[in-house]
Every structure is written in C-alpha cells, then in structure tokens.
Amino acid sequence: MRGGRFVGAAVALGALTAATGTATGRAAGAADGPTAYRMASGATAVTGSGGSDDGPVLKAGARTYTDSIRPGEKKYYGVELDERSSAFVSAVAVPRPGAAMGLRDGIEVALQAPDGTPCGSGRNRSFLSAGGAYPVADYAERVVRAGGPCASAGTYRFVVQRGDATGGDDAAVPVELKYVAEAPRKNEADAPPAPGGWSSRAPSGPPQGEGEGVTGGTGFNDAAELRSGVWKDELRPGETRFYRISVDAGEQLFADAEFGLKPDAGPYVVRGVRLGLSNSARGYVMNRTGGYQGKPATVSLATPPAAYGDAGTGGEAARGMRFAGWYYLQVSLSPKVHGGARGGGVPVTLKVEVAGARKAGHEEGIGRGGGAVGGELVTAAGGAPRKGRLRIIGYAGIGTGSVLLLGLGAWTLAGRRRDG
Template sequence: MKRQRGTGRGRRTAATLYGRAAGRAAGRAAGALAAALCAGLALPGGAWAAGDGGGYGFDGGAQRVKGAVSNLDAERLTAGRTYRDTIKKDGKLYYRVDLDDKQNAYVSVVAVPAKGAKAGYGDGIKVTMLDGSNSQCGYQSTSFSFGDHSRPVVAYADRTIEPDSTSCRQAGTYYALVERESKEGSDGGDWELEIRYLTEPAVAKAGPTALPSTWASGTPQPPAGGPRRRDGGAGLHDAVSLTQGEWRTDIRPGQTVYYRVPVDWGQQLFTTAELGSSPAGDAYVGNALMLSLENPARGHVDQDTMTYSGDPATMSLDPHRPVAYENRFDSSDSTSGMRFAGWYYLSATLSPEMATAYGDKALPLTLKVNVTGQAAPAPAYVGGAGVFSVTEDDRDAAASGQSGPEAEERSGTLRIVGVAGIGAGGVLLLGLGAWWLLARRTR
C-alpha cells in the first residue's frame, strides 16, 4: 500500500529496480546453466580413471558394494550397473539379483590381484548363479594359468532359460556366488573385484538349439595393409576399439593391454598375436605371452599362451563357431561364449619373467584381427537387444579406435547438449515471463 501512495517517478524507479533485479536473476540463472552444462559435458570423461604403472583400469563410475558371507544378507545388484568389491584369500561372497521368468542374466567378475602378486597353479576365481533353493544354474571358473604370476582374470555365471529344462526358470530371487580359489603358497593379499550385471531380453519365439554339423574352421589369411599403431586400454572398461586389420603396440613385462572388436550375428572372429624379436638375448621363457578372449557379457571364452626365446613368436586363438543364439546350449565355454553379438574383448599379458630374461623394457606386439562372414539377422528379441548387438556407432568407434569411455562420452555429450538446449530455452522463457509479470505488477 505504501508503494501505491508514491509518486509516478517513484513507481518508475521501483519498476526499474525490479527489472534490474530480474535481469540479474536471469543472468545468474544463465550462468548457473552454463556452469551446469560445462560440468555435464565433463562428466563422462571425468568418470573414468585408468590404472597406472601397468595396473588394471577400473570403471571409475562403479558403485561400491559389500558381498555377504551369507546369501540371506546379500545386497541386491541392479542390471546394467558396474560394482566394486574386495575378496580375501579363500573368500566367498554372495550378491542378490531379482529375475523374471523370461530374461537370461549374467554376472561377470574381473578379479585383480595386487601387481606382482605370486600365484599358485590353479589359483583363480569361480562365479556361480544359484536359484532360491540353492540349485546351480550356471558357473564358470578361470585360473591364471601363467606360471606363478598373477594377472587380472575374468569369469561369469549365467541364468540361461533352456526350452527343455524346468530348472532355474522361475521368477524370484537368485544369488551370484563369487569364490576365490587359492592354493598353498599363493599370495594372501586381498583381490579387487569389478562386477558387472546384465540381463538379455527374451526371444519372442524359440529357435533351434542344435549346432550346425559343419562350419568354417580354417584360419583366414592375415589382413592386408600392414600394421597400424593402436595402443590398448588398461581394463575392460576402457578397452580400445579395433576393426579388422593388423594393429601394433608395445607391451612391458607384467602389463596387460585390452581391446574390443564388434562381432555381429553370423560372424567369426580370428585373432593372431606376434611378439617381436629382442636384441637382449635368447633366454627361454614359457608362457611368455597370454592372449585371452571375453564375450559381450564379459564371460571368458578362450585363452592361450606362447613361449619366447628372443626370436619373433606367433600364436593364434583356436577358431570359434560363428556367433549364434544356439551356441549357448553347448557345454564348452569356447562355443557357448559365442552366444550373442556385441563387443568381444581381447587382452594380452606379457609375463613378468620377461623382465628377468630380457630386461624391463617394452617389446613390440602385433595383433592381427579378422572378422569374417556377413552379418545375419538378430534373434526376435522382445525389446531392444542393448549391448547384445552391433550398431553403426559401434562400427564407427572400431574404425576410429575409440575406447569404451570415449564412445560413451560422444553419445552422452549429444544427449546432454540436446537436453541442455531444451533446458536453456525453458530458462529463457521463464525469465522473460517473470520479467513481464514483474513489469505489469509495478505499473
């Protein structure tokens, strides 16, 4: 009421002050929006932290979880997320997953001992999926198989719904059991775990379960064009993308490098590793290089090692069947692991013993990658296939050599810019509307 008794000049002054205040508020809102936008654009890259000194590069966005010693105390995992935990020697940890009666489910574990930790023969990790009655649905056990030296190892457990089976089909609570398998004399330190839980959509119509009797098992000729430089990532999360070709890097004793290759339905992946010669001598080292293959659910598929005596040495992973849905019904990991399309992971580890024999220097490593066969139609999934598919973006990432976080950042940035654009427009409209209302109230 006091303001109404003022002079016209006073009213104009008040309106001006209100307008300036509104302008300052709009300016602050715009500044906050710009800061939020810049922070949002920086998030994907900032969420990733690679390992240093040849260590494993964990997913920086992984959530900490504490495995339980009793299944009834197990924490619930959410599909599509990555988790971190720690396991002690001879430890057993339970995690809970809630499943429907249609989807297949996968819990993958990367076990990472401390760098330089000693290992006994057969040391490794075992992951088992159990239903509510403690019946085993699926399991996988992976050991170092690398002399007395440890390295990151990967294993997964699955709940696969099989047409002719009645077990592990019901909706309800399931448990992922992670066991550290230790031998006498192995390192007693804790192992870090990177845990990934994924679900695969059901199919609208059941397909064949029998495998074809014949398939192309011959290794193709190496890709032409000569080697191109592409250094690997420090972990599965930041694995560097490859397409068909010959790829060159350097690897130090005790180091593991990670790559990923998109392989579509009906296609086959062939991989050869070549370790270059060393001028430092001709000492014999058994299991000098380990080459490992994991599938899109981060389940172990295959591995092999080669010896080294100072001269160039070559090894190839065994040929695998074309990627097909029915592969999952086979009993061997090397066939059942090729069960879906998506990113397949390659890792190469150079034995720490190479430092004693040839010095702690990097050796040249070449990976020759062949992807053969035409892409076949995907199964009739109910809903999107998610990571169990190969997209044009995936092929672009493979051609350009993007790492996992780089590819996510690219698509995430586009989403953020789109949302921020809409948000900025909304803020401007709200600001103009507030200014207009304030101006009317002061007339």
C-alpha cells in the same frame, strides 16, 4: 581352472565403457612398470556377505560394482530375476600386475536360485591359467528355457569364491561385478544349435601391411576399439592390454598376436605370451598361450560364427559366441619375462579379421551377417558397432549364487586340464 567352459552372451555393456579407449589410443601405462586394471568410472563399492541370505543386492541397470576378496573367502550378493529374462552375472578378479600367485589360487563364480538350486555349473578361473597373474573374468548364468532349472522369479544368489594362495600373494584381490539381463528371445525354440566344422582359417589369410599404432586399454572399461586390419602396440612384462572388436551374426573373428624381439628377455618362459577372448557379458570364450624367450612368437585364435541358437548346445566355443556384439581380446606378457638391462617392453603386432563364416574346406563364405539364425541380436553399447541392425539390451541387478570349490586338488587339476 576352466579354460573352456564358456556360455557366450554378447550382450549390452552400455555404460560399462565409461572411459572407452579408441584405436588411436590413449596412454595405458606408466613408464616404470605394467599398468593395473582400471575399474569402471563411478563404480559402486559394496561388501559381499559371508552368509547366503544377507548379501547386498546389486541393482539392475548400467551400474558396476567393486569389492575385494581374500584367499579362501566366499562372498554372496543378491540379484532380482524375473521369470522371463536370461541373466549373466560376472566377476573380474584383478591381481596386482606382476604378482606371484599361488598354484591353486583363482576365483569361482556361480548362481543359485532362492531355494539353493544351482543354475548350471560353477565357473573356475585360475590366476595362473595363462602363465602369469593376469585379470581373470567369467560369469554365472541363468538362461531361461522351458522346463529348465532356475526359471522362476525371485532373489537369486551370486557367489564369488577365491582359491588357496599358498605359495603366492595372499593380499586381497579387487573384483569388479556386473549383472546383465537379456530380454526374452522371440524365436529361441526355433533357433538351431550352433553348427560345427567351421573353418579356422580367415578367408584371405592374415591382414598385411605396416599397421597402425594403438594403445590397448587396461581392462573391459577402457578397451581400445579395433577394426579388421593390422595394429601395433607394446607390452611390458606382467601387463595385459584389452581391445574390443564388433562381431556380427554369422561372422567369425580371427586374430594373431605376434610378439617381437626382446634380446634381454631372459630364460624361456612356458606360456610366456597369451591371447584371450571374452564376450560382451565378460564371459570366457577362449584362451591361447605360447612360450617366449625374446624371439618372435605368434599366438592365434579363430572363433565359431557368432549368434547361433541355444547357449546350451554346440560346444563350448559356440556357446561363447552365442550373440553378436563386442568381443574383448586380451593380450598378455608374463611377468616372468625379464625386463633386462634396457628395460622396456615387447613390440606386439595384432592382425585382426572379422569375416563371414565358412564351413571347413569351403572356399565360399556365407556373407557378412548371412548366418544369423533365431533370436534377436544383441550388442554392447558405449560406441556403436558396425552393424546398425544390432539392438542394445538392458541390464538387471547382480545376484549371488555359488557352487563350492571342489577341493584344491580338483581345482588345480581342472585348471591344468582345461586352460589353453
């Protein structure tokens, strides 16, 4: 599945954080095993259609929807779009924690205009792209550009399709659906593309210190909020924890996940540990993995600066960081890591820094917020981010549009080639 096609939009998720976790944490796990993804409180259950013209319409606003999808199934949903607002329609697919999934299993999401025109490429996410069956998320988008496709108003179609579960768990997988609309940008045409060549090193190196305890959330809805600093958590095999960090325009996010000792971890697990990142519209930004055999292992990521220009330019990482707002770190431990005789989890230290962007090789940063260019800044709701000047955007309905899965071989090949 795609490990790198991500057009970013750190847009409002207001009521999405209905049960937001805090840095001091609330319990996210049961003592007897990994915890499951917690769907949004008050989410509306729907059943996607098997045909392209009669799917349920997912309304605009702060509402979140839930459904489920079986192997090989394709489901359609409708969404109303105007001719001015960009739209981001997401699906989060949630395998059972610790489940063994098929090599060709995952989801693809896409958006189609009323006449069937694809609004950009479909997005593929593999359940096994990070070495374990973790929640996967991405969106299909309609970004309004002069002369671009899918610019007219109408009822669009959002399609979610699941892959082949052969060799793995063939049970239906819950999905969470969300539609976010971005109000038109006043100066989009004047915004330059995201520049390249940004430093992948934090200005002052990783944060130091003993660290503060935190319990990561089960998903986007209860992600624990972090600030720059050192944080300590613990993960069980098969578990994914979510954390959200506010990133302003012109800032980069740097994060290290240091997995500690587990003497009874068992054999070496390729891609046994993972550090992923999504933007506020639940769009894929990047994914980093590493091997694990019970000895300390570190996985790191560094982003381009947030909130630069056109989502269609500047490379995949730059598109993923298009807006200022909340970004969601996901830390995962493979279910293949043995619980061992003593059971328990693996200690994890998170070192997080948000800093003004610097060109590669430059000592001086451009200053916090100093890199804002073009367009209005947007951010998530449900807990104010650091910078009061960020504004909250609105939601729209959820639609269905899909690009068919290309063949199972292509699905697998794409996942192995693109996922980190």
